Amino acid sequence: MRFLPPVFANLLLILAAFGVGSILRPLLPRTLRKIDRFAILALGGLGLLGTLLFLVGLFRFTLVVILAVLVPAAFLGVWCLVRESKGFAPHTWRSQVPFLPAAAIALLLIITFVGGLAEPVGDIKLDAIAYHFLGPRIWLRDAVIHVIPDECHASFPATVETLFAALMAMGGTRAPELFGFFAFGVFLLVAAGFAIRLGLDPGGAWWAVALIACMPVVYRGSYGGFNDVILSGCVLVALRVALDASGPREYAFAGVFAGLAMGVKYTGIIAFLLILGCAFLCSLTRRTEKPAGFFAGGALFSLLAAVVASPWYLRNWLVLGSPIYPPPPALLLFFHVKYLSPDAIRSLTAVIQKEGLGMGHSLSAFLLLPFHLTFHPANFLNGPGGVGVALLALAPFGLWMQRRDLFVRMLALFVFLQTVAWFLTEQDARFLIHLYVILAIFVIWGWRYAVLRAPRFGPLLAGLAMACSILYGLFMVVTFRVDDLHASVSSKFESQRIAREVPFLDGFAYLNSEPAVTKVLVLAPRFPTFYLRKSYLKPVGRFGEESLPNAGDTQALLQNPAALEISHVIDVRVDENDFKISSKPDTLTLVFEREDQRIYRVSPAL
Amino acid sequence: MQPGKQHRIDSLAALRRLYPWLIELWIASILLVFFIIRVLGSGMGQRVLSVLGLRHPQ
Numbered sequence: 001m002r003f004l005p006p007v008f009a010n011l012l013l014i015l016a017a018f019g020v021g022s023i024l025r026p027l028l029p030r031t032l033r034k035i036d037r038f039a040i041l042a043l044g045g046l047g048l049l050g051t052l053l054f055l056v057g058l059f060r061f062t063l064v065v066i067l068a069v070l071v072p073a074a075f076l077g078v079w080c081l082v083r084e085s086k087g088f089a090p091h092t093w094r095s096q097v098p099f100l101p102a103a104a105i106a107l108l109l110i111i112t113f114v115g116g117l118a119e120p121v122g123d124i125k126l127d128a129i130a131y132h133f134l135g136p137r138i139w140l141r142d143a144v145i146h147v148i149p150d151e152c153h154a155s156f157p158a159t160v161e162t163l164f165a166a167l168m169a170m171g172g173t174r175a176p177e178l179f180g181f182f183a184f185g186v187f188l189l190v191a192a193g194f195a196i197r198l199g200l201d202p203g204g205a206w207w208a209v210a211l212i213a214c215m216p217v218v219y220r221g222s223y224g225g226f227n228d229v230i231l232s233g234c235v236l237v238a239l240r241v242a243l244d245a246s247g248p249r250e251y252a253f254a255g256v257f258a259g260l261a262m263g264v265k266y267t268g269i270i271a272f273l274l275i276l277g278c279a280f281l282c283s284l285t286r287r288t289e290k291p292a293g294f295f296a297g298g299a300l301f302s303l304l305a306a307v308v309a310s311p312w313y314l315r316n317w318l319v320l321g322s323p324i325y326p327p328p329p330a331l332l333l334f335f336h337v338k339y340l341s342p343d344a345i346r347s348l349t350a351v352i353q354k355e356g357l358g359m360g361h362s363l364s365a366f367l368l369l370p371f372h373l374t375f376h377p378a379n380f381l382n383g384p385g386g387v388g389v390a391l392l393a394l395a396p397f398g399l400w401m402q403r404r405d406l407f408v409r410m411l412a413l414f415v416f417l418q419t420v421a422w423f424l425t426e427q428d429a430r431f432l433i434h435l436y437v438i439l440a441i442f443v444i445w446g447w448r449y450a451v452l453r454a455p456r457f458g459p460l461l462a463g464l465a466m467a468c469s470i471l472y473g474l475f476m477v478v479t480f481r482v483d484d485l486h487a488s489v490s491s492k493f494e495s496q497r498i499a500r501e502v503p504f505l506d507g508f509a510y511l512n513s514e515p516a517v518t519k520v521l522v523l524a525p526r527f528p529t530f531y532l533r534k535s536y537l538k539p540v541g542r543f544g545e546e547s548l549p550n551a552g553d554t555q556a557l558l559q560n561p562a563a564l565e566i567s568h569v570i571d572v573r574v575d576e577n578d579f580k581i582s583s584k585p586d587t588l589t590l591v592f593e594r595e596d597q598r599i600y601r602v603s604p605a606l
Numbered sequence: 607m608q609p610g611k612q613h614r615i616d617s618l619a620a621l622r623r624l625y626p627w628l629i630e631l632w633i634a635s636i637l638l639v640f641f642i643i644r645v646l647g648s649g650m651g652q653r654v655l656s657v658l659g660l661r662h663p664q
Contacts, residue, residue, distance in 0.1 A: 374636070374640065375639060375640065375643045375644065376643075386644075389636055389637060389640040389644075392636050393632070393633045393636040393637065394633070397629065449629075450629055450630075450633065453625065453626055453629055454625075454626035454627075454629040454630050455626070456626065456630070457630045457634075458626065458629055458630060458633070461630055461633040461634055461637065462633060464633075464637055465633055465636070465637060468637065468640065468641075472644065472645075
């Protein structure tokens with residue numbers, strides 16, 4: 001029974017996504033196949049639905065409001081699916097399904113589905129607990145989508161997090177974990193469509209998709225609060241349609257997806273600029289349309305991208321002082337932001353630079369990047385497991401084989417420029433997922449090239465490279481998810497896991513169950529408030545965010561706790577930092593104590 | 607035929623004969639390095655080597 005709400009919540013959401021996505025149907029390029037149409041309508045629908053829920057949620061965000069948006073959209077989705085299914089003949093391609101890649105994909109989807117039913121656990125070091133799931137929990141508690149002053153990362157563009165919030169409202173905290181299954185499935189459909197656009201037959205597309213699905217880095221970007229596969233899916237659709245565009249309708253369509261990418265993650269801004277540049281070059285080289293035609297199309301592309309992404313950036317600008325929040329130091333010249341001091345921004349930037357250093361920014365590090373990503377992926381943020389061996393072994397041959405195709409040349413340029421941008425900014429392995437997809441498709445061409453040009457050992461070696469990548473990837477993915485799978489099928493193990501991996505569990509149990517607790521003052525910046533179901537005030541956040549004036553002075557804050565309207569104070573030992581309250585003021589009474597956690601009740605003002 | 611041109615033709619022919627070997631060498635060397643680093647170098651690989659007595663006790 002505990003699994004039914006998350007399953008139904010996700011089914012309703014995906015149907016609603018098709019419904020909202022159906023508004024894109026008039027813009028769909030006519031050259032798209034059925035598989036592309038399904039994938040694009042679902043992906044675009046998810047993005048637009050997230051944006052719509054955000055706009056509605058700025059005013060009111062309750063279960064009733066969410067259902068009022070989702071239920072009519074789901075009915076529209078059923079209608080859209082019925083319309084789209086006309087002429088869809090699955091028996092025509094079923095005979096072309098190669099067993100091995102289909103089995104690998106099926107296994108991964110089953111793992112993702114079953115593992116997605118586990119309750120999220122972990123400490124604040126996990127992004128999901130720190131902010132991806134924190135925002136949704138707070139928005140639902142407060143019945144409105146608002147900025148969270150003590151967690152600056154919750155102010156990132158949050159198309160996917162808004163969907164998490166809708167899922168959480170309907171299906172509890174398991175539901176956003178299960179969303180990984182749908183996100184991964186839709187992403188793989190987008191990748192399959194891209195493979196077919198690059199000239200692969202259905203059999204080749206299956207192998208390409210299996211290779212992509214089995215890349216541990218790609219898989220990591222699909223679950224546990226990460227939104228990278230949605231971002232990469234939007235980038236791939238925008239790139240493909242923009243490079244193939246021959247008129248304003250296609251440019252407008254690509255612009256919507258570029259805007260959705262920017263609404264999912266800030267890195268979408270870089271992708272948007274690169275897609276625009278590559279589409280311009282492609283249009284110039286193709287010489288089928290006049291430059292004026294491209295400029296009109298490019299303007300439409302940019303305009304629609306800006307309109308679709310604007311809610312996030314405008315909200316940040318109006319409420320927090322900068323469209324990009326937290327701002328990079330260069331933006332401080334133009335914007336004055338709330339809650340973050342310039343020093344806090346500089347130290348946050350230093351943390352990001354340190355975490356995203358990868359194997360350095362030198363020329364040699366850039367030239368050796370393909371080798372580093374293949375052989376030392378754990379040296380990159382979120383890179384453990386890597387991308388397998390086939391990309392390096394076979395993709396260069398595939399690129400060489402297809403080099404005369406203009407679309408391929410533009411893709412190669414995009415891959416190069418995006419890699420440079422990534423290399424110079426933050427080297428997080430997840431941020432290149434769309435490039436791994438493109439390269440994986442070239443792997444299949446490279447495989448065929450090796451078979452053709454080196455007939456003696458080429459087939460064996462290329463097959464070994466594919467087998468190594470897929471089997472190693474499957475092993476890594478199962479390793480990632482083994483605890484999730486165990487927790488899904490065993491309530492006893494899940495309880496043990498929660499006890500082991502949720503920090504300060506006793507304190508949370510007390511605060512969440514005690515009726516006298518109305519609002520909690522959280523003193524430790526790295527205290528995982530995701531697990532706290534009551535209203536709270538955290539004066540200082542993880543990166544030095546200050547939600548109150550003079551927030552760092554604990555003693556001054558505790559002089560008059562009634563002014564903060566708090567009922568309780570929680571003080572914990574976290575990350576080798578001692579308790580913040582060394583001598584208890586008279587205004588507080590200790591009501592709960594464990595080795596690393598103390599809870600005080602605020603005495604009523606006399 | 608001029609000796610220079612003949613030499614160039616011979617070189618191209620040699621390269622063409624060598625080309626399949628180069629493809630195989632590229633793939634094989636990457637597989638080998640991957641096997642050494644990612645498989646033998648992993649925790650499980652090290653444990654297997656220990657069981658087989660192929661790893662020097664630390």
